[in-house]
Amino acid sequence: MAKRIAFIIPYPFGEAPSQRFRFEQYLDFLKNEGNDVELHPYYDYRSWQSLYGQSGIAKKSWIVIRQYFKRFILLFKLIKVDVIFIHREAAHIGPPIFEWLITKVLRKKYIYDFDDAIWLPNYSEGNAKFHRLKAYWKVKFCIKWAHKVTAGNDFLAQYALKYNRNTIVLPTTIDTENYHNKMGNQNSNILVIGWTGTHTTMHYLDDIIPVLQELEQEFSFEFHVISNEKPNYDLNSLKYIPWNKETEIDDLSAFSIGIMPLKDTIWAKGKCGFKGLQYMALQIPTIMSPVGVNESIISDGQNGFLAKDLAEWKTKISILLQDSSLRNSIGKAGRKTVIEKFSVSAHRSVFQNLLLQN
Numbered sequence: 001m002a003k004r005i006a007f008i009i010p011y012p013f014g015e016a017p018s019q020r021f022r023f024e025q026y027l028d029f030l031k032n033e034g035n036d037v038e039l040h041p042y043y044d045y046r047s048w049q050s051l052y053g054q055s056g057i058a059k060k061s062w063i064v065i066r067q068y069f070k071r072f073i074l075l076f077k078l079i080k081v082d083v084i085f086i087h088r089e090a091a092h093i094g095p096p097i098f099e100w101l102i103t104k105v106l107r108k109k110y111i112y113d114f115d116d117a118i119w120l121p122n123y124s125e126g127n128a129k130f131h132r133l134k135a136y137w138k139v140k141f142c143i144k145w146a147h148k149v150t151a152g153n154d155f156l157a158q159y160a161l162k163y164n165r166n167t168i169v170l171p172t173t174i175d176t177e178n179y180h181n182k183m184g185n186q187n188s189n190i191l192v193i194g195w196t197g198t199h200t201t202m203h204y205l206d207d208i209i210p211v212l213q214e215l216e217q218e219f220s221f222e223f224h225v226i227s228n229e230k231p232n233y234d235l236n237s238l239k240y241i242p243w244n245k246e247t248e249i250d251d252l253s254a255f256s257i258g259i260m261p262l263k264d265t266i267w268a269k270g271k272c273g274f275k276g277l278q279y280m281a282l283q284i285p286t287i288m289s290p291v292g293v294n295e296s297i298i299s300d301g302q303n304g305f306l307a308k309d310l311a312e313w314k315t316k317i318s319i320l321l322q323d324s325s326l327r328n329s330i331g332k333a334g335r336k337t338v339i340e341k342f343s344v345s346a347h348r349s350v351f352q353n354l355l356l357q358n
Contacts, residue, residue: 002034003082005355008074008090008098008110012045014245017274018115019087021172022152025179025344026351035356038081040074042067042092064093064133071098078102083355084110088118089142093133096141103145111354112142115152115172117270119159143167148354152272153293170351171293172272175344176335180281182253183335186327191221193317194255194284196243196275199229204261209233211314219321226251255284256327257320261313262289273297277342280304280334285327287316297342303333 007027009019030037041048047063071091075098078084090098102108119139143149144163150170151157160167174180193212195205202225212223216237223237226248230240241251252258258279262268269292276297279286288294290306298304305320307313320327340346 004036005083006038006040006078006081008040008086010042010088012041012048013039022115025175029348075101084108086110087113095135096138099142099145109147111148112146113150115272117267120267155269155292171342172274173342173344173347174277174281174338176281176339182249183283184253184255186324191256191321192224192254193221193257194224195259196226199227202231208261208313211310253282258284258286260288262291264291268292277338281338283331283335285320285330286334303337
């Protein structure tokens, strides 16, 4: 029987990786089965752009407050909804008042989904003045009141299980059939080491820049950074590519080697390996730090490489730069891993059952 499903989400459709690759890829499947799917982002596109742009504090404050009161209006719409799916939080600021009202007043069940260690403070410099309004402590209550919880990896699930036994791991997934389906060319005359991510995660590159500087003295390559902000690194090989959803796959498929360095912190343990999965899905040999879920994605030397220190980063990048047949074999094994374990096709039925079965 078809259902009316409401997705209560932070960001506009198609703009945030956590939404695009956790549930937005499944929406057409739900619609094709006759379900009525509603998206209720906290921010519309214009307010989201203003909040994360260079707007003044007064304008940002007004945006946040205005969107907060719109959430109260949403509660009336939820009365006739069959399934409620909340990604990360119902409101961008404040205590979990909307989650409480949904469960205690409307008497509705909701599915709660999260893909980062969002109970820990984490914020950009541009919004540092607002970070206390986030009320990070509310995450445990969002989990506790939920009917079901989906966490992006085992580390996050272990946190959720302390408050809700009805928790499963639902990894961030890649659409290997319709989107990540353009394989990189490992026989290109120009070798490309690449990284993609937002300016908020670019700091993870800082430690391996000296490695790339050393490698520039030994090899000829380009270092591509795909991001929403231009990096400021002293590298002759650096090429900045502004992130663009329309050209994302073409830009990524130019990589000969994809890298995902991380620091071994609690926050990093909560990450879901998305950058690495993107590279692997495009048959790009991938090197990742052995932090958190990365160790369960990569079998070192088989479907990718793990590099625990700078010496290993240099050695493993060097090996791949010199051996096109190894890049090809590692890349193919990486894509196979994604298709079997981290693809939309592998988890479609799990997601649909999660929403459509009580």
